[in-house]
Amino acid sequence: MKATKALPPLLPLCRRLLHIGPAGLSLTLLKATALEIAILAGHLVLYPSGMTPERRPSPVPPRTLAHLPDADLDPAPGPDPAGRAANSTASSAADGIADAARLPCPNRPPVVLLHGFIDNRSVFVLLRRSLAQHGRQQIESLNYSPLTCDIRTAAELLGRHIEEICERTGRQEVDIVGHSLGGLIARYYVQRLGGDVRVRTLVTLGTPHAGTRVVPLANAHPIVRQMRPGSGVLRELCEPAPHCRTRFVSFWSDLDQLMVPLETACIAHPDLLVQNVRVSGIGHLALPVHPAVAAGIRQALDTEEGTDRAAARPGGGLTVA
Template sequence: MLPVARALRHLAALLLAVAVAIVPAAAAHASDTSTASATSSGWNDYTCKPSTAHPRPVVLVHGTFGNSVDNWLSLAPYLTNRGYCVYSFDYGRLPGVPVFYGLGPIEKSAQELSAFVDKVLAATGADEVDIVGHSQGGMMPRYYLKFLGGAAKVNALVGIAPSNHGTTLLGLTELLKYFPGASGLLDIATPAVADQIAGSDFLTELNAGGDTVPGVHYTVIATRYDEVVTPWRSQFLSGSDVHNVLLQDLCPADVSGHLAIALTDRIAHHEVANALDPAHATPTTCASAVS
């Protein structure tokens, strides 16, 4: 029988392997190179001024083990080509871990988001931003909205496969109870992963008293084929200004999973654009894949 310490290492490796599986292969970019690539592709341009048609800059928030470029290689150009000022940033860095971000304590990451939103508002002269986030990036901004004064600076939050109520990782998190001390190990190794386990102290605090705050428009875009944030219905929010969308209700033939829904799925991209500009929304269908 394995010693407890060795068993814990095996369990942590298992959970991390599942999480790493959601990282795009393009994540080999270094942070400074990624920032340059983003600017040359039309986003993270701090000379951009929002137009009358799109008066709010869009802040993109990557997911766990993601970064500010690889998560948005498709959606960021999609939005900039439609006239939006678009910005992304790296958050949740752990010492000695390059390229793979979104790993630190989520409360601290929300503080980093707060500082970045202030930076974008100062550069653009806008009064508010819209936030679009994937996975952890669709959930973490809710802490900023609820506890850090973000509701006064954010018009809309669009979550793509967000971990709003945590995840069971297809039931793998149930193994934690068989390994005393395993949760503590995850807290040390990858705090953000621990924070996103269904029933965590962080999520209990975040969701106490309701999922939403007044004055912010919420959209959640989920796929029934999500293999990371499970069960997929846990992604949906409850509240008076919430629009929950299941991708397969828009296009039954869409089989995108947790990664593809944010990285390559233009049907989901179209629904993001609708959420950012509901006054000019057009129906999202399977044909949106080529629009």
């Protein structure tokens, strides 16, 4: 899968600046705007490097018990303690060989990074580095095509990728970090396609969970229409999900130029285990880049299951930047 277009211009933020006027122009907004422009410029430079799919690590060729000597496979006859010990050793060796056929498995699940609309995996260069520096050994960045016209189809494709990742790594669960549309695709997979059995924690960054009204002209793209308030996809996500096991952590920014209204990036669902985290002073493009957000993501992914559900219900949150 490849993405072939650059990020859209920062038109919504520019309009906001023009409407504020010099007297009302805050230093915070100016800094956020400058940061967004700098990030956009840097991302345009990196964009070509993320257009190709990520190389997947090759598993070790499988080995079987046939590689072990026959003497190690056949227990000695009779109640010989030495024979039983040898048999136990052979069994342990066989288990070790079976484990060696898989990639190394750290204590934490693999992390899957899913980009936003008309973007690619290059947006996660800094976040990926931050996660790796803090002990995450298995990190996968997935691309989906900008020609994708249906969130449901993209969620099905995500599900197949996650099954492949679990098979290759020998893990039963993954964590997902989704930016913008990527978070909505991952949420649909978790809630509507049974993905909660595979996804331990889903972190979303600036995702229009309740739909955004920004840039009405973008409705020409079918997947943008699915991100509008009241769309069929969003109505499905509002339906009951009483048995959903995935933890949700939604980061939303008070200066996100693509979320209209801003609170649309919060998750409000009575059946889901959710923590909404407010990020102050940065815009939409900075969410997968800012070091304070990266620290918050690491904390969310490192939180053990079984934490206080009341503390993680919708309506909570904290300022991390």
